[in-house]
Structures are given as structure tokens and as C-alpha cells.
Amino acid sequence: MSDMEDTTTALTLTLFISILLGLIGLIAFMWGLRSGQFDDEKRFTHGALFDGEDELNAARDREEKLKNAAKENADRSKSSE
Numbered sequence: 001m002s003d004m005e006d007t008t009t010a011l012t013l014t015l016f017i018s019i020l021l022g023l024i025g026l027i028a029f030m031w032g033l034r035s036g037q038f039d040d041e042k043r044f045t046h047g048a049l050f051d052g053e054d055e056l057n058a059a060r061d062r063e064e065k066l067k068n069a070a071k072e073n074a075d076r077s078k079s080s081e
Contacts, residue, residue, distance in 0.1 A: 032038060
């Protein structure tokens, strides 16, 4: 085969693969639309408005505990050196 035929074959294969991947993505998107994957708009757009004070306080407490645990681990590793 000549270099021109190799290039044409590679381009044809690349084009076919890209079209196939695009079709797979389109099919997945259409499946998501039909199965209702994108129907819950308010949960994502207004989600912060529906968080209760208790959930926010619990999240803050969890974050503080994680920070303290990480700090203690760092202190332990420094003292063991």
C-alpha cells in the first residue's frame, strides 16, 4: 500500500469511530430524556433553599471533625519523626 492509501484508511477508521461514539452518546442522552433522568429541575436549581438548619449544622460539625482528625494525624506523624 502507498502512503496515500494508509492515510485514507486511517482517516476513514477515525471518522467511523467518532461517528459511532457520537451515536452512542446521542442514544444515551435520548435514553436519559425518556427515562426521566433530567426531570428533577427544582432539586438542583433550588436545592440550597430547601436545606434545613439542622442539616447545615451537621455538615459543619462533620467538616470540623475531619479537619481536627487530619490535624491530629499530621501532629502524630511529625512527633514520630
